[in-house]
Amino acid sequence: MLDAIVIHVAGGTGGHGVVSYRREKFVPEGGPDGGDGGRxxxxxxRAVDDVYTLEQYRSKKKFQAGNGVNGGPNLRKGANGADLTLDVPAGTIIHDDETGELIADLETVGETVLVAYxxxxxxxxxxxxTSTNQTPSFSQKGHEGETVAIRLELRLLADVGLIGLPNAGKSTLLANVSNARPKIAAYPFTTLEPMLGVVNVDYDRFTLADLPGLVEGASEGYGLGFEFLKHIRRCRVLLHVIDSSSPDPVTDYELIETELRAYDAKLDDVPRVVAVTKADLDEAAAEVSAAALSAHLGKAVRIVSADAGEGTDALVRELFAIVQSERARTADEEPEEITVLRPEPRERFSVRPIGPGRFAVDGRRVVTFVEMMDTDMEGSQDEVHRRLERWGVIRALRRAGAVDGDVVVFGEAEWRLEE
Ligand SMILES: Nc1nc2c(ncn2[C@@H]2O[C@H](COP(=O)(O)OP(=O)(O)OP(=O)(O)O)[C@@H](O)[C@H]2O)c(=O)[nH]1
Ligand SMILES: [Mg+2]
Structure with a gap:
């Protein structure tokens, strides 16, 4: 049920720029007209609503966008490579697998995030x-696209989520009203992972998620609950289950609600149904519990026995009615189309010694530029020198102690510092 998968995505390689000269009748030496390669x-x-799992990423794990086309003569620019859009279920959280950095949390259908340039x-x-070199005889290679390992993690999506203390009777309720067969036992922390059941109501259905019990401090990581709190955010309705045999049901209720609020204040807006269960143990006690809660909350509280299947039909119908109105409400909301772009890569550079007579330059723009220069081409070395001078890289190298003849590494490329 819980899903996490690492996939590798790569942007396409840029097309090469070309060297070409204008050919006109009666003009023997036309000017340069080599076009740029495409990006x-x-x-x-992208978050979509017709995919529910990350299953499709289990077999295939590498994805690459299209390569840019090379430029052509006559200033023809190569076409950009085709973008690639991978669909994931709404509720997918995306992390950079290497740095652990959160890239995006695609909660809403239509939300789209750029993961690789x-x-x-x-x-x-x-x-x-230029005025001094009117017919340059070199061009640049296309640069490789960005390669990123990303971890996709799917939040459980359910119409109704069961919340409550450990041992409250959540799983027993799920087992009674749905097709799911969760593990049930007379001790806390029986449920270790969320489990989804389907509840039939006449000819309709909704999903009910059983979640591990929450304890005090869950919002700070105590107990099992924390990892699963994020799933609670994906439920349309919450069913708060309380053990009617508990000495203090109001305190039980507030403990859970306090944790939810501490985790995410927005959870307060999710509709709740409150039910006391295990009514078969002591019917009178259950009535007292429900009355105390009801007085505390200012609303009706259901009394059920999951074991005896009493009161569960009415509970299911009430839940379904709220689920339907929630579904209608969210369907009315404009589907949001947000594009969260990753911040542009850094434009700055830095210089560091890496050994005797060797230096490295970091900084995406500078490194990319040098990597893309085809050093075999006549004049391209001079061009690199000119640009490094203009960007202040040579000054920075000299300040770091580099002298003529030293080797400077720019990513994949090596270059020699010379006057
Ligand atoms: N008599 C009676 N016992 C119940 C009822 N519901 C649950 N129980 C018992 O209460 C204990 C806990 O039930 P579970 O359904 O496992 O409780 P849970 O809330 O899922 O517990 P965790 O998964 O540990 O959080 C079990 O021994 C159940 O048999 C009920 O309606 N009547
Ligand atoms: Mg359970």
């Missing part, structure tokens, strides 16, 4: 033309 495609994740397209030689 590599990007990878997006495509590589930049290389520049054609036309871009490098």
């Amino acid at each position: 590599g495609g990007r990878v997006f994740l 495509g590589g930049r397209g290389g520049w054609g030689n036309k871009r490098f033309a």
